Amino acid sequence: MHPTQTSGAASRAAAAKAIMDVLEHGRSLSQAIPEATEKLSGRDRALVQSICYAVMRQLPLFNFVLAELLEKPLKGQLKILHYLLLVGTCQILALSTSPHAAVAATVDAAMLLGRSRQKGLVNGVLRNLLRQQEELLAKAAARKELAHAHPRWLLERIQEAYPQQWRDVVAANNEQAPMWLRVNTAKVDAPAYLARLRHADIAAELSSEVPTAIRLAQPVDVSQLPGFEQGQVSVQDVAAQRAALLLGAQSGDRVLDCCAAPGGKTAHILETNQDLGQVIALDSDAQRLTRVSENLTRLQLSAKVLCADASEPKTWWDGTPFQRILLDAPCSATGVIRRHPDIKWLRRASDIDTLVAIQADILNSMWSVLAPGGTLLYATCSILPEENHKQIKSFVENHEDAIWCSLTEGPQRDLQFIPGQAGGDGFYYAKLEKRK
Numbered sequence: 554m555h556p557t558q559t560s561g562a563a564s565r566a567a568a569a570k571a572i573m574d575v576l577e578h579g580r581s582l583s584q585a586i587p588e589a590t591e592k593l594s595g596r597d598r599a600l601v602q603s604i605c606y607a608v609m610r611q612l613p614l615f616n617f618v619l620a621e622l623l624e625k626p627l628k629g630q631l632k633i634l635h636y637l638l639l640v641g642t643c644q645i646l647a648l649s650t651s652p653h654a655a656v657a658a659t660v661d662a663a664m665l666l667g668r669s670r671q672k673g674l675v676n677g678v679l680r681n682l683l684r685q686q687e688e689l690l691a692k693a694a695a696r697k698e699l700a701h702a703h704p705r706w707l708l709e710r711i712q713e714a715y716p717q718q719w720r721d722v723v724a725a726n727n728e729q730a731p732m733w734l735r736v737n738t739a740k741v742d743a744p745a746y747l748a749r750l751r752h753a754d755i756a757a758e759l760s761s762e763v764p765t766a767i768r769l770a771q772p773v774d775v776s777q778l779p780g781f782e783q784g785q786v787s788v789q790d791v792a793a794q795r796a797a798l799l800l801g802a803q804s805g806d807r808v809l810d811c812c813a814a815p816g817g818k819t820a821h822i823l824e825t826n827q828d829l830g831q832v833i834a835l836d837s838d839a840q841r842l843t844r845v846s847e848n849l850t851r852l853q854l855s856a857k858v859l860c861a862d863a864s865e866p867k868t869w870w871d872g873t874p875f876q877r878i879l880l881d882a883p884c885s886a887t888g889v890i891r892r893h894p895d896i897k898w899l900r901r902a903s904d905i906d907t908l909v910a911i912q913a914d915i916l917n918s919m920w921s922v923l924a925p926g927g928t929l930l931y932a933t934c935s936i937l938p939e940e941n942h943k944q945i946k947s948f949v950e951n952h953e954d955a956i957w958c959s960l961t962e963g964p965q966r967d968l969q970f971i972p973g974q975a976g977g978d979g980f981y982y983a984k985l986e987k988r989k
């Protein structure tokens with residue numbers, strides 16, 4: 554095999570393995586891709602990434618096409634070939650890979666996956682796809698559920714929650730999210746940083762709603778961002794950048810970010826006010842917490858980083874109440890599907906009730922460590938009312954000392970953003986104050 558062909562084949566084989574890892578073993582793409590691409594170059598890794606994400610975005614369509622082309626499903630030892638054919642199909646239908654390269658590299662990948670004897674099968678299926686592409690796509694177009702590309706349970710929940718907007722939500726979920734930056738306004742203001750980006754030939758624009766946010770026209774590697782290593786800027790979606798602003802921590806406040814990892818919002822809280830009292834970044838996941846420390850170091854910020862279970866304050870709380878608490882709760886992440894399309898296939902309908910119970914548990918515990926007169930900001934990157942509005946409504950109904958503060962000018966007190974709104978992720982915010 555020619556060397557470039559070998560690297561092309563290796564990236565297709567790695568993509569097939571990563572996709573299988575997600576769909577068979579329930580692992581996320583962000584876990585599966587680094588493992589599958591360990592031995593690949595940066596360029597090949599980027600190719601694997603784009604193939605895997607595109608497969609997750611349009612999985613039902615690609616599965617439909619393959620079912621039409623295969624005489625019988627590939628099972629058992631041959632299952633990996635199904636994932637490899639998804640890789641080939643995705644390159645032909647969704648990516649701008651040349652048909653010749655897509656077929657040749659995918660066929661060679663079969664050999665790398667120990668399936669040399671099925672090279673003919675892979676070649677035949679992909680060549681038939683090239684020949685019958687228009688016909689197959691026309692057949693698929695008649696089946697609306699393929700275009701939605703969501704599991705039925707999730708589609709139904711989105712339709713129920715957003716009877717007017719569900720099409721927009723689904724369409725936004727199937728798009729690629731833009732890259733947003735958060736300017737560290739303790740070091741540089743956003744218009745000045747925008748000028749630096751333009752000087753570096755990076756096209757970008759300021760958010761019209763969030764003063765720290767800049768949207769890039771195209772994603773770039775962070776190493777290309779001026780001042781990144783010096784902590785002038787971080788990567789963070791615009792909707793997530795509202796958290797620190799809505800929390801509104803004041804000088805001297807003792808602040809707890811109780812689900813902090815990887816630390817984007819802790820860092821933003823520290824950037825907005827350099828005069829806070831103690832700031833604690835707590836998370837139950839020790840591995841994710843290392844990212845908090847790394848981020849704070851790069852940004853030259855400091856907080857007490859604590860590995861503990863937020864729902865068990867007796868194991869870590871020193872008894873001094875907090876004036877501000879950010880609870881960025883573990884959730885279904887249904888607001889960030891455009892960034893993590895594997896979520897659609899990893900989540901189960903039954904996960905939602907479990908998450909709602911976990912959120913309620915943490916919320917109750919956080920209330921017990923909040924100072925009278927203090928503020929708790931509840932946030933999720935979910936778009937499901939059970940985790941958001943209904944969760945807070947039930948909490949307020951059961952806590953007489955909770956005041957549900959308004960974050961809007963309208964009748965609704967909480968903020969629910971849908972994916973794509975103002976260019977941001979789907980996000981939820983509710984602000985609660987504890988009566989004195």
Ligand SMILES: C[S@@+](CC[C@H](N)C(=O)[O-])C[C@H]1O[C@@H](n2cnc3c(N)ncnc32)[C@H](O)[C@@H]1O
Nearest residue numbers: 812813814815816817818836837838862863881
């Ligand atoms: C949505 S993420 C937080 C993202 C983070 N706030 C940021 O902006 O970078 C939710 C976090 O909650 C943590 N978590 C889940 N259950 C927890 C618990 N019982 N106590 C503390 N942290 C928990 C998870 O490990 C995860 O890091």
